[in-house]
Amino acid sequence: MGTASPAQRVLLGENRSHRFAFITLAHHRCLGSGRSLPYSADRGKKSVNRQALDALKQQIPLMDYLQAHDWHPARPLSGGRWMGLCPLHEDHKPSFLVDPHKDLFYCYSCGRGGDVIRFAELYHQVRFSQAVALLHQWRGAEPLLDEAARFYRIQLHRHSEAVAYLYQRGVRSPALVEHMRIGYAPGGCLRGWLTQLGYPLPALHQAGLVTGGGYDAYVHRIVFPLESNLYGRSLSATAPSHRFLPGAKGGLYSWAQAQSYPEVILVEGLFDYAVLWEAGFHNVTCSLGTHLNALQLGQLCEGSRTVYLAFDADGNGCGQQAAQRLARSLRERGITARLISLPAGHDPNSFFVAGGDAQEFHRLLQEATL
Ligand SMILES: [Zn+2]
Numbered sequence: 001m002g003t004a005s006p007a008q009r010v011l012l013g014e015n016r017s018h019r020f021a022f023i024t025l026a027h028h029r030c031l032g033s034g035r036s037l038p039y040s041a042d043r044g045k046k047s048v049n050r051q052a053l054d055a056l057k058q059q060i061p062l063m064d065y066l067q068a069h070d071w072h073p074a075r076p077l078s079g080g081r082w083m084g085l086c087p088l089h090e091d092h093k094p095s096f097l098v099d100p101h102k103d104l105f106y107c108y109s110c111g112r113g114g115d116v117i118r119f120a121e122l123y124h125q126v127r128f129s130q131a132v133a134l135l136h137q138w139r140g141a142e143p144l145l146d147e148a149a150r151f152y153r154i155q156l157h158r159h160s161e162a163v164a165y166l167y168q169r170g171v172r173s174p175a176l177v178e179h180m181r182i183g184y185a186p187g188g189c190l191r192g193w194l195t196q197l198g199y200p201l202p203a204l205h206q207a208g209l210v211t212g213g214g215y216d217a218y219v220h221r222i223v224f225p226l227e228s229n230l231y232g233r234s235l236s237a238t239a240p241s242h243r244f245l246p247g248a249k250g251g252l253y254s255w256a257q258a259q260s261y262p263e264v265i266l267v268e269g270l271f272d273y274a275v276l277w278e279a280g281f282h283n284v285t286c287s288l289g290t291h292l293n294a295l296q297l298g299q300l301c302e303g304s305r306t307v308y309l310a311f312d313a314d315g316n317g318c319g320q321q322a323a324q325r326l327a328r329s330l331r332e333r334g335i336t337a338r339l340i341s342l343p344a345g346h347d348p349n350s351f352f353v354a355g356g357d358a359q360e361f362h363r364l365l366q367e368a369t370l
Pocket of ligand 1: 086089095096108112
């Protein structure tokens, strides 16, 4: 940890437990090589392979896998453990111990034991990488965007430039990163990862994850999963700042949570959402731009509530004009709309990054005009 910046230390504070050190499943450009230490080792992080394997194992409880392969527990032991016949060889009295809590097995007859991956290796008599592939297959393919989002999340903690960018935008707590499922697209490695998991290239094209030329579409972008899209914020000043995959941006961000409040705060960007959520305003939602689509407008207007509009107070007045238009449109639909007046040149994100706190934002809410 000696070289980690404060930003890294904050974000990397989680998941530092060390479990089994598995040999890597494949050599992958973004993932390091199984023969050398993962290149993140000096920061005390878990290697991406191990994270992916842990995730796979969490999704496949050993007991489920055993029972799906016709194993039957014969008698219970203390601590929720079970004994049964060993499925790895001819067995006449139960010598196969399974601990469902630890997801481990051990056979007192043949002396073999391990986790679900080890079991798949022994049972199917395949190598480690094939066992992992079989388990992926058995679990069933995740929807493509979920798998991409998961990959990006693993990447985030491997790229200090991404962590530093988030820190600078006020995204500093692991809980917030977890809540928003924030990831990072370094570029040049998603395609390889997904095809390795068995997703066909045409599907990646169609989803917009890979360009016509075969490259990752998102490069150097912070990625936020939406309902059925992935929003990518560029770290580079030369690329377009905001990008979505083809298809709709969907409804209001995190609406399921916000809609239970009688008063909601509507912001235009996810970094605005992030700092407000972090400051304790969980009645916040985001329209991903100043233009609301019909679905988003419909969501705001269902039921009766007060909507606080906290759009950018940018120099050209675009944000405020959009907020006024939206406020009119909401009032026509019987919704109380209030306009929050941020200090000139600020959006909610920069307000908090510049030192604004929850108390001050509360005051802005109280002063919001009808
Ligand atoms: Zn055995």
